[in-house]
Amino acid sequence: MNTKLKQAFITVFFICWVISVPVAAELQVNIDRQSLTLDDRAVLTIEANGDFQLPPDLSPLQQDFRLGAIQRSLVTTHTAGNRQSRTRWQIPISAKTTGSVVLPPLKLQNFISEPIQLSITPGRERAPASTAAQFNDLVIEARLDRLIVYKNAQLIMDVTLFHRQPLPDDTEFVPPYIESGRVIRLQPPNTRTAEVNREPYLVTEFSFALFPNEEGYIRIEGPALRLPEGNLFLLDELLADDLEVEVLPQAHETHDGHWLPSENVFLSDTLGSLPLGDEPRLLRSITLTAVGLTSDHLPDNLLPGEAYSHYTLVGRQSDEHLSSQGVTSVLQELWLLTPELEGTYPHPGTEIHWWDTLSDQARITSKPHGEITIGSEFIPSAVIDIATSPSIKPHKGEDQDFNTQRLGLITATLMLLIVLSYTFYQRWNQHLNRRVTLKRPV
Structure with a gap:
């Protein structure tokens, strides 16, 4: 009966978990726009269920399109002990011909994608600004938060537009481009009023997160602004300057792989506890949050729970959240604990090695191994740390800073005690001398 209750609980939880996870088709092909010009650069996304190293045959595309570097990523989820993988390829493409062009079906093993109809128009010639005053009516600036970044780490690009007139509703904001890596739009354009050189302007701001995965000096093609015909700015397109950054190799390679390049972990x-049946049942949720890291670079697992008979994996899922500060990835594992007898059971911990890209230091964030005591009320013992674990800093410099602060506090306390003791001693000595003086005969 107890076994049936356990199986029923896992089945219900499995169904709820599966409902919350989006299901992809066997082979999906998408493009980020349906109409292109010869000057446009679009991103073709291919997704397939399973772990594939090689993409589908792309030769049918080469007749009508130019292809850029292929970026592969793997998304893995675990549900009720079942591991599901989805492979994603992203390819920048540009059209060679105009007219109505069909993106042909792609084939991967026995899977075939659906064709996509595209409309390709000639590229527009840029209308040059006739005067400096017209150019000053619309200015674009792009800035990076750093010029040196680690491979697969986050690079923030802030884009600012200064304009005297409101932008047309159908203005197109073209993202920056890197040959190898990911570019993620963080927020929609936001417009406010400001005074620039004592003149009123409208200021439109938006930002991107870039994750280069090619080492060395790389060039970033700046973002652009495409305006509809007949606009008040007398411009068709406005380009930001190209930028250059240095991409460093991933830091600290260990037997488990490279340390996670993150801003915070x-x-x-x-x-x-779960009130199901007479046997004690516990549900453990452990969550890893990494700031400035994409979900495809999170670890495969957090807990070695499979090595313990009382641990059953209910689900494992990763996700990405976007904000003005960048990308934050979350990996969550749910474990069902079903100890059969009263007693003490191991409570496995976890340890995440990561490289702090803001301070250039190696860090370790961990949950310690411990034990839980299962009694009549199966109350967890004190060794289980439920709060967020602070970062453990293995580098000597940071340890020395912490030890210096602690030593300074101890020294200050001792000095205060010495001063107080000395003051008390002097006052007591003066009091004794005063008593002796009063008793001394004249």
Whole structure:
């Protein structure tokens, strides 16, 4: 009966988890726009269920399109002990001919994608600004938050537009481009009013997160602004300057792979009881949050729970969240704990090695290994740390800073005690001398 309750619970949780996870088709092909010009650069995204190293045969595309470097990523989810993988390829493409062009079906093993109809128009010639005053009516600036970045780490590009007139509703904001890596739009354009050189302007701001995965000096093609015909700015297109950054190799390679390049890492660990049947049942949720890292570079797993008989994996899922600060990736694991007898059971911990890209230091964020005691009320013992674990800093410099602060506090406390003791001693000595003086005969 107990086994049936356990199986029923896992089945219900599996169904709920599967409902929350989007299901992809066997082979999907998408493009980020349906109409292009000869000057446009679009991104073709191909997704297939499974772990594939090689993309589909792309030769049918080469007749009508130019292809850029292929970027591959793998998305993995675990549900009720089942591992599901989805492979994604992203390819920049540009059209060679105009007219109505069909993106032909692509084939991967036994899977065939659907064709896509595209409309290709001639590229527009840029209308040059006739005067400096016209050019000053619309200015674009692009800035990077750093000029040196680690491979697969986050690089933020802030884009600012200064304009005297409101932008047309059908203005197209073209993202920056890197040959190898990911570019993610963080927020939609936001417009405010400001005074620039004592003159009123409208200021439109938006930002992107870039994740280059090619080492060395790379060129970033700046973002662009495409305006519809007949606009008040007398411009068809406005380009930001190209930028250059240095991409460093991934830091600290260990037997488990490279350390995660992240701006901050958090671990949360919660444990709760489930009132099902007579046997104790616990549900443990452990979550890794990495700031400035994409989900495809998160670790495959957090806990080695499969090595323990009382641990059953309910689900594992990753996700990405966007904000003005960049990309934050989250990996969550749910484990069902079903100890059969009263007693003490191991409570496995986890350890995440990551490289702090803001301070250039190696760090470790961990949850310690411990034990849980299962009694009549199966109350967890004190060794289970439910709060977020602080970062453990293995580098000597940071340890020395912490030790210096602690030593300074101890020294200051001792000095205060010495001063107080000395003051008390002097006052007591003066009091004794005063008593002796009063008793001394004249």
